[in-house]
Amino acid sequence: MILIRDRRDTDAFAQVFAHFAPRVKGFLMKSGTDATTAEECAQDVMTTLWRKAHQFDPSRASVATWIFTIARNRRIDMLRRERRPEPEELTWGPEPEPEQSQVMEIQEESARLVEAIAALPHTQRSLIEQAYFGDMTQSEIAKLTGLPLGTIKSRLRLALERLRHAMK
16 A cells, blocks of 8 residues: 555555455445445455555554545445435426515525514624525635634524524
8 A cells, every 4th residue: 555655556555455356345345335336346446445545554554554544435325315306397387476475484584584584683694695696605605715624604593593592
């Protein structure tokens, strides 16, 4: 693994591949993955090993531990993708008009939300606007503002808590 990491040695990679790819596939199959998916995932794990070899640190983990950690994470990613809900069926044609009482409730709630957002301190209000109206991730906001990610998360959490109380 050191030769792969330091010299990008293809012969060393071939040896590591020959040794670990079947074991990774077996590991994935034992965890309930079908053979074809396990094969694809094992290939992906070995590709990741090649691309991220520079991250291998023998003082932190053995080669086997490092590879099987990658495999475990890939398996988790696969499970998450499988469990994603399908989009709801699209309806065709015009949707029925909401009742007037529902329209009034929505308008009143929207007005209360606008007031609650306006009442937030500027630092929290601007973060809410960027995150929810600007469709930015917390990491993107941190890069844009220069603030630490933890600060962004804390301010957003506090802002959402204030909005929750205001909307009760």
